[in-house]
Amino acid sequence: MSERASVEDAPFEAHFESLERQREAARLGMWVFLASEILLFGALIALYATSRAEHAAGFAEGVRHADVIAGSVNTVVLLVSSYLVARAVHALRDDQPRLAAGLTGGTVLLGAVFLAIKSYEYVHHLSEGAGPAGRGALYLEHPVPGLASYFNLYWLTTGLHAFHVLVGMSVLAVLGIAVARRRFGAAHAHRLEMGALYWHLVDVVWIFLWPLYYLMK
Amino acid sequence: MKGAARGTTILLGVIAALLLLTLLSFGASYLELPAGLEVVVALGIASVKVTLVMLFFMELRDHRGGVRFVALTGPLFVMTLVLLMLADVWTR
Numbered sequence: 001m002s003e004r005a006s007v008e009d010a011p012f013e014a015h016f017e018s019l020e021r022q023r024e025a026a027r028l029g030m031w032v033f034l035a036s037e038i039l040l041f042g043a044l045i046a047l048y049a050t051s052r053a054e055h056a057a058g059f060a061e062g063v064r065h066a067d068v069i070a071g072s073v074n075t076v077v078l079l080v081s082s083y084l085v086a087r088a089v090h091a092l093r094d095d096q097p098r099l100a101a102g103l104t105g106g107t108v109l110l111g112a113v114f115l116a117i118k119s120y121e122y123v124h125h126l127s128e129g130a131g132p133a134g135r136g137a138l139y140l141e142h143p144v145p146g147l148a149s150y151f152n153l154y155w156l157t158t159g160l161h162a163f164h165v166l167v168g169m170s171v172l173a174v175l176g177i178a179v180a181r182r183r184f185g186a187a188h189a190h191r192l193e194m195g196a197l198y199w200h201l202v203d204v205v206w207i208f209l210w211p212l213y214y215l216m217k
Numbered sequence: 218m219k220g221a222a223r224g225t226t227i228l229l230g231v232i233a234a235l236l237l238l239t240l241l242s243f244g245a246s247y248l249e250l251p252a253g254l255e256v257v258v259a260l261g262i263a264s265v266k267v268t269l270v271m272l273f274f275m276e277l278r279d280h281r282g283g284v285r286f287v288a289l290t291g292p293l294f295v296m297t298l299v300l301l302m303l304a305d306v307w308t309r
Contacts, residue, residue: 028283035291042295046302053306056252072243076236083232086274087225094221200275207266211259215246 010187023190030194034201037164041205044157048212051149058146062154063217065130065138067121071214074117075206081110082203085172085196092189097179100192104176107199111169118162125151132156154213161205168199231273238266 012019052059088103129137132155134148175195178184184191242262250258272278277288 027280028287031284031287035287038291038295042291042298045295046299049299050302050306053303068243068246072239075239079232079235079239082270082274083228083235086228090221090224090228197275200270203274204267204270207263207270208260211242211246211263215242215259216255217246 019187026190026194027197030197034197037201038204041157041160041208044153044160045208045212048153048157051146051153055144055146055149058144058148059150060217061142061144061147062150063214065125065128066154066214067124068214070117070121071210074114075210077110077114077117078203078206081107081114082200084110085199088176089189089193089196092179092192093186095186097182097185100189101176101180104172104179104192104195108169108173108176111165111172111199114165115162115169118158157209158213161202161209164202164205168195168202171195171198227273231269235266235269238262238269 010019012022016022016025084103085107088100088107091097091103092100125131126136129139129141130151132152134152136151138151139148172195175192179192242259245258245262246255248255271288275288277285
């Protein structure tokens with residue numbers, strides 16, 4: 001449905017009193033979902049904290065095998081992508097759909113850059129024998145208690161995060177195309193806002209994963 | 218349009234601050250700080266960055282009531298979980 005109506009005349013679902021109420025409900029629902037996602041990653045971070053408390057030397061050794069440059073570049077990539085999608089929401093609210101679609105496309109592109117760098121890291125870890133589930137030559141060469149736990153949690157947590165990046169990219173790609181085709185505009189900018197909120201969560205999770213797995217030796 | 222320009226400027230300021238904090242965190246990791254202090258610095262900077270993202274990019278500063286309440290429950294429960302689990306390890 002092409003949306004040409006002004007913000008005030010924009011249609012909304014029948015079970016809401018107004019478009020504003022619909023926006024508020026969408027926002028609250030999205031935050032409840034995000035809170036559940038935070039708990040999912042929170043459980044993995046809690047597991048990291050207890051494992052590290054028990055095997056500090058093994059985790060420090062694990063961090064030494066992490067590619068800090070790749071991880072740091074990925075941190076910048078995700079931060080900038082978060083900025084782009086926040087700008088996209090503002091642009092759509094200001095009735096600039098072309099700019100909003102472009103910025104959303106840029107966000108998706110940076111998501112792809114993130115995954116490419118992450119894939120390069122994964123290949124490197126496998127080649128040095130730091131595979132998941134404690135499999136690989138590295139654990140035999142460095143028999144430090146906790147090294148396998150570090151990499152198990154690394155693969156699990158960053159893998160789950162990478163899956164979220166992929167989902168976020170897909171959601172934003174669909175929304176960006178819809179904006180580019182004028183399927184919705186300023187009045188329904190909250191639709192893009194929901195996708196952007198999910199993307200910011202992906203960023204928030206990585207902001208914590210970066211020091212945990214790359215910096216804290 | 219004036220408000221829109223202001224919003225854009227604020228977002229630019231936030232991304233600049235986030236990149237600066239990232240650089241700070243990266244630099245601090247090479248300082249060979251004592252283990253405990255290193256954790257406090259790294260996670261402290263990360264917490265400031267997350268607060269900026271949540272307040273400005275996720276627009277929590279513009280919302281009141283339910284949304285803020287729900288947004289705070291996630292991090293609060295995670296902190297509770299981490300502290301209780303660590304308390305178990307530290308008191309064994």
